[in-house]
Amino acid sequence: MTTLEIAVVLADATATLRLSGRLDATSAETLAAAVPADPELRRLVLDLGACPFVSSGGIRVIMTQYKRLAPLGGGVELVNVGPQVRRVFELSGLNEILVVREKPREISIEGLPFLSEGVFGEVFRLDDETVVKLYREGLDPAVVEREKRFARAAFVAGIPTAISLDLVTSGGRFGIAYEMLGADSLAGLMRREPDRLDDHARLLAHLARTIHATPADRAVFPDIKADCLGWLAEMAPLFAPADVELLRGKIEAIPDADTCVHFDLHGGNVMIRDGEPVVIDMGDFSRGSPLFDLGLVETIYSPAVGICERVTKLPNDLGADFLTRFLDHYFAGRPDELASFEMDRAFYASLRLLHSIRLLEAIPDFRQQLIGVLRDRLIPAMRAGGVR
Numbered sequence: 001m002t003t004l005e006i007a008v009v010l011a012d013a014t015a016t017l018r019l020s021g022r023l024d025a026t027s028a029e030t031l032a033a034a035v036p037a038d039p040e041l042r043r044l045v046l047d048l049g050a051c052p053f054v055s056s057g058g059i060r061v062i063m064t065q066y067k068r069l070a071p072l073g074g075g076v077e078l079v080n081v082g083p084q085v086r087r088v089f090e091l092s093g094l095n096e097i098l099v100v101r102e103k104p105r106e107i108s109i110e111g112l113p114f115l116s117e118g119v120f121g122e123v124f125r126l127d128d129e130t131v132v133k134l135y136r137e138g139l140d141p142a143v144v145e146r147e148k149r150f151a152r153a154a155f156v157a158g159i160p161t162a163i164s165l166d167l168v169t170s171g172g173r174f175g176i177a178y179e180m181l182g183a184d185s186l187a188g189l190m191r192r193e194p195d196r197l198d199d200h201a202r203l204l205a206h207l208a209r210t211i212h213a214t215p216a217d218r219a220v221f222p223d224i225k226a227d228c229l230g231w232l233a234e235m236a237p238l239f240a241p242a243d244v245e246l247l248r249g250k251i252e253a254i255p256d257a258d259t260c261v262h263f264d265l266h267g268g269n270v271m272i273r274d275g276e277p278v279v280i281d282m283g284d285f286s287r288g289s290p291l292f293d294l295g296l297v298e299t300i301y302s303p304a305v306g307i308c309e310r311v312t313k314l315p316n317d318l319g320a321d322f323l324t325r326f327l328d329h330y331f332a333g334r335p336d337e338l339a340s341f342e343m344d345r346a347f348y349a350s351l352r353l354l355h356s357i358r359l360l361e362a363i364p365d366f367r368q369q370l371i372g373v374l375r376d377r378l379i380p381a382m383r384a385g386g387v388r
Contacts (some may be wrong), residue, residue, distance in 0.1 A: 002217045003021050003027070004019060004020070004021040004022065004023060004027035004030045004031065004032065005019075005020040005021055005053055006018065006019055006020070006030065006034040007020075007306065008034055010036055010041075012037065012157055013040050013041055013042040013043060013074070014041075014042070014043040014044075014045060014296075015035065015036050015041055015043070015044050015045070015311070016045040016125060017034055017035070017039070017044070017045070017046050017047065017048040017049060017219040018049070018050070019046060019047065019048055019050065020050040020051070021051065021056075021313055022052065022053040022054075022059075023048075023051055023053065023054045023055065023058035023059075024053065024054075024055040024057055025055055025056075025057030025139055025294060026039070026057075028055075028057040028058045028060065028061045029059070031058065031061050032061045032064070034082055035065060035337040036373045037066070039359040040070060040257055041069070041074070042072055042074030042075075043069070043074050043075060043076075043077070044065050044069060044074075044075075044076045045076075045077045045079060046062070046076065046077070046078050046079070047079050047080050048078055048079070048080055048081050048082070048085055048103075049079075049080030049082075049103055050084060050087065051082075051322065052084065052085070052126050053085065054085050054088050054089075056092070059088075059089075059092055059094060059294040062076060062078070062094070063094075063097075063164060063208055064096070065100060066097065069295070073201070073386075075098070075099065076098050076099075076102070077095075077098065077099040077100075078098055078099065078100045079141075080101065080102075080103040080104075081100055081101060081102055081103055082102075082103050082318070083102075083232065085104060086100065090167055091336050099142070099145075100144075101141060101142070101145050101165050101167075102140075102166070103167075103169040104166070104169040104174060105166050105167070105168045105169070105177075106166050106168070106169050106170070107126065107169070107170050107177075107287065108170060109124050109132075109134065112124040112126060112132075112218065113121040115124040115131060115184070115185045115188060115202070115271075116185035116187045116188060116263065116267070116268035116269070116312075116313075117187075117268055117311070117312070117313065118266070118268045118269060118281065118311060119134055119293065120135055120359070121133055121134050121135040121175065121281070122134055122136075123268070123280070125179060128177060129180070130165065130178065130179060130180065131145075131162075131177070131178050131183065131271065131280075132168055132175050132176070132177045132178070133175050133176050133281060134168075134173045134174070134175035134177065135173060135174055135175055135364065135365075137171070137172045137173050137362070138172070141174045141311050143165060143283055144175065144176060145167070146283055147176060147281070148164050148167065148176055148222065148282035149220070150221065150282040150285040151164040151176070151178075151280075151282040151285075152164060153220040153221070153284055153285075154260070154282055157214055157215070157216070157217065157260070158214060158277065158382050159211060159214055159260060160210065160276065160277060160278050160279060161278060161279050161280065162178035162180050162183075162271065162278050162280050162368065163175040163178065163179040163277075164177075164178055164180060164282075165179055169384055170204070170286060174191060178280055179231070180273060180278065180280075183271035183272060183273040183278065184205065184271065184272050185267065185268060185270065185271055185276065186200060186203070186267040186268075186270040186271070187266070187267030187268040187270075187274055187312045189267075189272060189311065190312075190318070190322065191313060191314055192268050194318055196323060197318065197322050197325060198325050200303075200322065201279055201322050201325035201328075202268070202325075202329045203218070203270075203272075204265070204270060204297075204326055204330035205330040205332075206277075206278070206325075206329070207265070207270065207277045207279065207325050208262075208265060208290070208293055208294075208297075208330055209277070209330065209383060211260045211261070211262055211265070211269070212259055212260065212290040212293065212361070213225055213259065214259060214260045215237070215258060215259060215260070216258055216259055216260045216261075216286070216287030217287075218258065218287065221224070221285055221286050222286050222287070223286070223287060223288060223291050223384050224261050224263060224286035224287065224288035224289075225251065225254055225256065225288050225289070225292075226292055227286065228251050228292075228351060228354060228355070229248065229252070231296075231355050231358060232244065232247055232251065232344070232354055233352040234358050235354055235357055235358055237377075238357070238371055239374075239375060239379075241381050243375070244334045245343075246379065246383070247347075247350065247354070247379075250344070250347050250382070251351075254288075254289050255289050255291075256288070256289070257287070257288050257290070258287055259287065259288075259290070260285065260286075260287060261286045261287060261288050261289070261290065261292045261293050262266065262279060262282070262284070262285055262293055262296075263284040263285070263286055263296055263298060263355075264281050264283075264335070264352075265279070265291055265293050265294070266297065266298055266300040266301070266312060267314070268311070269281040276351060278368060284355070291341070291348055292348075292351055292355070294327075294330070294341060294348060295347075295348030295349055295350075295351045295352060296351070296352045296366050297323065297326060297351060298323065298345055298348050298349040299329075299349045299350075299352040300312065300319070300352075301319040301320060301322055301323035301326075302319075302320065302323055302349055303316060303319075303320045304319045304345070304346060304349060304373075304377055304378065304381065305318075305349055305353075305373055305377075305378075306373070307369075307370075307373075308320075310366075327341070327342075341382075344380045344382070346377075346378045346379075346381035347378070347382050349378055350374055350378045350379070350382075353370050353374045353378070354374075355372065356370060357370050357371055357374070
């Protein structure tokens, strides 16, 4: 008889079951009996890190629980799934129905060369052929899974993005390894070569235009305008009702579009390989208006926001110079569009802040800084019709 040991942790409406042993036709009964009968249960998480085999009998039990929880607004998640078990799920189609998270590879970043940094993570060179993007501790691993899925879809669409390899962990941090042969970060080049700032701005502008000319797969990438309205609703208690209404009206007026948006497009997320840009950090990749990306660049480099040095390690004054050059290159030959953007730069800079504020509870000082920037600088500038 197959032995399957199961440890159960029940918290709120979530039951986490850690399986040790094979999940086959015989031991499937053990799993069925171990699932709590709590009527309040909505989410079942099966940790398969120590489960090397799953048979069709085990899949049937998993599907039974899914059919039980889905009508209640819940679901089943399979985490720490090894390659062989994941292959079974792919062949059966289970991975198209349930959340399936791979078992990450453990790495150490001790002694690894640092390449770049953003608000939510850092990039290190893992070896001569690979870089790793590590999110900060405490981030939901589902965000990392989403980035890997988006990176794959963007690569297929023709976006110059790195080939994502495997999921990794380092201590309590999750991340993704990317194949990046001999690459360096654009942010690093900008810091080391400030005399070539115009070349760097032209390169990022060309990359942005390439992304914005690419149709987005509606089945994969979310509508960023709809998401943005959701972020505003979530952040509404932090701001005056009149300010919330101002922001909502401006968001709703952004033109709809079905082209690609990166939404974290700055020098720290662009790697340069053989002189060509390759974009990473695909977790916020979406479909919608290019104005969201242009607003992101404004957020990172504008002196009105003042976070360039903290986020990219590039001095704020150089960041402001870079921003001017980037916009000139992006809108080259389109002066009316540039003038239209410049009339509402404060608003476009606010879009990424709505996204980031809600995710920065682990960095309270930075969170408060961004709330203050939005409330005390950008919103008054929107009302005054300026950016400074």
